[in-house]
Amino acid sequence: xxxxxxxxxxxxxxxxxxxxxxxxxxxxxxxxxQWYRQDPGRGPVFLLLxxxxxxxxxxxxxxxxxxxxxxxxxxxxxxxxxxDSATYLCALDNTDKLIFxxxxxxxxxx
Amino acid sequence: DAGITQSPRHxxxxxxxxxxxxxxxxxxxxxxYWYRQDPGHGLRLIHYSYGVKDTDKGEVxxxxxxxxxxxxxxxxxxxxxxxxxxxxxxCAISETSTGEQPQHFGDGTRLSIL
Numbered sequence: 275x276x277x278x279x280x281x282x283x284x285x286x287x288x289x290x291x292x293x294x295x296x297x298x299x300x301x302x303x304x305x306x307x308q309w310y311r312q313d314p315g316r317g318p319v320f321l322l323l324x325x326x327x328x329x330x331x332x333x334x335x336x337x338x339x340x341x342x343x344x345x346x347x348x349x350x351x352x353x354x355x356x357x358d359s360a361t362y363l364c365a366l367d368n369t370d371k372l373i374f375x376x377x378x379x380x381x382x383x384x
Numbered sequence: 385d386a387g388i389t390q391s392p393r394h395x396x397x398x399x400x401x402x403x404x405x406x407x408x409x410x411x412x413x414x415x416x417y418w419y420r421q422d423p424g425h426g427l428r429l430i431h432y433s434y435g436v437k438d439t440d441k442g443e444v445x446x447x448x449x450x451x452x453x454x455x456x457x458x459x460x461x462x463x464x465x466x467x468x469x470x471x472x473x474x475c476a477i478s479e480t481s482t483g484e485q486p487q488h489f490g491d492g493t494r495l496s497i498l
Contacts (some may be wrong), residue, residue: 282424306483317388317474317489318427325484363426368481371442372421376426 277303280364282374287354288383295378297364302373304366307340307347308359312377313363322349323360354382387411390475390490398498403462405493409455415478416458417487418442418450420471424498427474434481441472459475 279298281298305326310318310348322348324331324340331338337350355374361377387410397403399494407416419442429442429449439450447469450460462469472494476487 294448302488304483308486315491317476317491318487320486320488323484331447346393352431364489365427370481370488371429372483373430 276368276373278302278364278366278373278375280362280378282376282378284381285350285377286381286383289355293351293354293358293382294379295364295380297347297349297375299345301368302345302366302368303342304368306367308340308365308372309336309338309347309349310363310365310374312363318363329355351380354380356382356383356384388477388488388490390473390493394399394494396496396498397465399466400464401493402463404418405460405473405475405492405495407458407460409477410459411477411488412455413477413479413488414455415454415481417478418448418460419474419476420444420450421492422467422471423476430460430473436466461487467472467497469495470497471495 275320277300296324297305309321312318315320322338324338339348361379363374391407405462417432419427428444433439433452442486451459472492474492475490478487
């Protein structure tokens, strides 16, 4: 069966450290993978997109990797801040639709 | 922020009543989507539209219908609401259907069916 897995347990880290979130998938062959941020009571907000032929993408303190062999994407936030606390969703394209993971909640402590 | 407005933001209703949720966009994007978000399931696609009067089913379409009579409005209707349809509903828009473009989301409608 097709699955997208994100760590359902919250990730708690100290301010200033690097947060790394994982998105694994099975039985999909996405051409694109996207990451979104969702705050409580709000809709998801797009952060980054990476293509299947790209290994890595960066935007300010954010970095995304995409390994189509491992079927995995890693999402890094460097020099994390309490304001980065949110739920982060990965999404991949599948026949012209986006399929979303369940998200990982990140909590950054001062 | 993309111009997407969902209404109402909150609604409580009883089993068996009809419910209509509205999504309004000011971006003139061709594609519009309705998702529901439940704990442990993430965002699941209910229906989507690829143009005026052009709609198709998503993963969890049973019990829901949609209509799009204008580019800017996409309506989601629960003909006879059930408790299993208690959820948070999100509307999203995008310029294309492929994953090459991001989707932009509204802030959701929290619907409770008693």
